[in-house]
Amino acid sequence: MGPLADLKVVELGTLIAGPYCARLMAEFGADVVKVETPGEGDPLRKWRKLHEGNSLWWYAQARNKKSVAVNLKAPEGQEVVRRLVAQADIVVENFRPGTLEKWNLGYEQLAKENPRLVMVRLSGFGQTGPYKDQPGFGAIGESMGGMRYITGYPDRAPVRVGISIGDSLAAMFGVIGALMAIHNRTKTGKGQVVDVALYEAVFAMMESMLPEYGYDGSVRERTGSALPGIVPSNTYRCKDGQYVVIGANADSIFKRMMRGIGLPALADDPELADNAGRTRHTERLDKVIGDWCASVTLDEALAVLAKAEVPSGRIYSIADIAKDLHFQARGMIERHKLGERELVLPGIVPKLSETPGGTKWIGPRLGEHTDEVLASLGYSAADIARLHAAATVG
Missing domain, CATH: 3.30.1540.10 (formyl-coa transferase, domain 3)
Structure with missing residues (x-):
């Protein structure tokens, strides 16, 4: 079942940071309900290579999650989310600050009904400060946080790491913060907000750069493949x-x-x-x-x-990784059925000796669990049919 099997999580995020945060919890047993827009779903469903309308990335990013399609802009959809959150331990969201408040789903509003709620809020620049209302994707966080400046060779333009590392770092800090808040809740009975800014998650990884600058004005520059000051x-x-x-x-x-x-x-x-x-x-x-x-x-x-x-x-390519005996021995190459094809997913990290995580199912179809979850919230069959007819759920 996993060590987080007693936690209920509602995911209101899209794309990378919020969904990856909730994915890590789902991999270790948390009951994660992902709320998506009816007829559209998370845009990540359409990114990169597709299989029957869903991206291969989606099947990894949404594994172990339940998909509920709800229109957050409709009052009836907002009521569905409030019912979900009333039973939840954690909400994960990565909208621009103020968006949930516009939909009457901000932390102050939700915590009135569920004071034990922990809300993980992931955004480009955080919930406060002069930049909070600016849009901020991972690339911007990597740039502002210092990573892009030192990545590459000194005689060329700064380059990106080949993955969305800023989003992923923010997601991991989100999980750490959520579990700290849950631990604190066991002592106080109260939840709280976990505010994670993408640029701060990147900045936190910058090792000695700030102390060195503060000490004598040293600015670390791009050095290609070498690790400066540590030889060879x-x-x-x-x-x-x-x-x-x-x-x-x-x-x-x-x-x-x-x-x-x-x-x-x-x-x-x-x-x-x-x-x-x-x-x-x-x-x-x-x-x-x-x-x-x-x-x-x-x-x-x-x-x-x-x-x-x-x-x-x-230096491994993904082809090297897939055939490497050590990866296989450690359970890092998982194989699943995907129609008539094989789906290969990365294994679960970290390895827990007594309560390991695992893959219960791959990313679900859009709205696959809508009726099941609505029924568990007390909606009657007639209520569910009415919400479908009004395109409030899907």
Whole structure:
């Protein structure tokens, strides 16, 4: 059942941040009801590759969720949501601040009927501050939070990480905040708002950038594949055109690596005995290691580095991931039926020894659970038929 099986969650979000937040709870047993617009649904249903009208991404993002199609702009639809929320522990939403209040579904309004409610509010800039009313997608949060500025090579424009990392980081902070609020509720009996701004979720990951700037005005710049100030830690091209990632920045590991690749003099060089010394010789060491990598294939490099116990690895494509034995052994490649096709989904993270998460079902059809959920809220068959006829639900 999962460790969150006693929690009821109402998801009012669309696209990435809100739905991913609720997905993580659903994967660990929470009863998640996703509210979608009748006839349209979450726009994510139509993103990237489709199968029978739904994106393959959707089947992962909405797994274990119940889909209820409700028109939030109609008073009758708002009443459906209020009934849902009256029984809920957590509401997850990622509309622009003020939108739920316009629909009479803001936290203050809902908490009057359910003071134990925890509401996770994900937005570009948060619920307060001068930017709160501006639209803010993940790309904007990644840019404002500092990630885009340091990503890429110094002689080129900043680049994006290949996934919606800003949304996903915000979603994870949303889950953390929700569970902290639930824990606090066990002591106080009261819920609260969890306010997560995308740019702040990204900014929280920026390691030492702010302390360094505050200390002496240092601004971290783009450095490509290298990790500045931590040497050697870089990506190198091998003889067969493939790349190896090497992290030999601990003192003892550096010595083992130098001996392993046939350069014992560098291992014993007192100037390179610690990271400060190696940082002063970054270019020299990168050239030495780069020349060695260029003389061997990737497999040969990995064999030598493994023997020397140096952290190293190849850069995986999704094809490499799907066939890797370690991914499979850890349950990270799940296989499900999708009509006549096979659907491959990522496994559940993290691994809990006693109450693991799991996939009960893949993302549902739009409104698949509408009638079931309405009946559980006390609506009669006649009421449900009337709401359908008025296009309030679907």
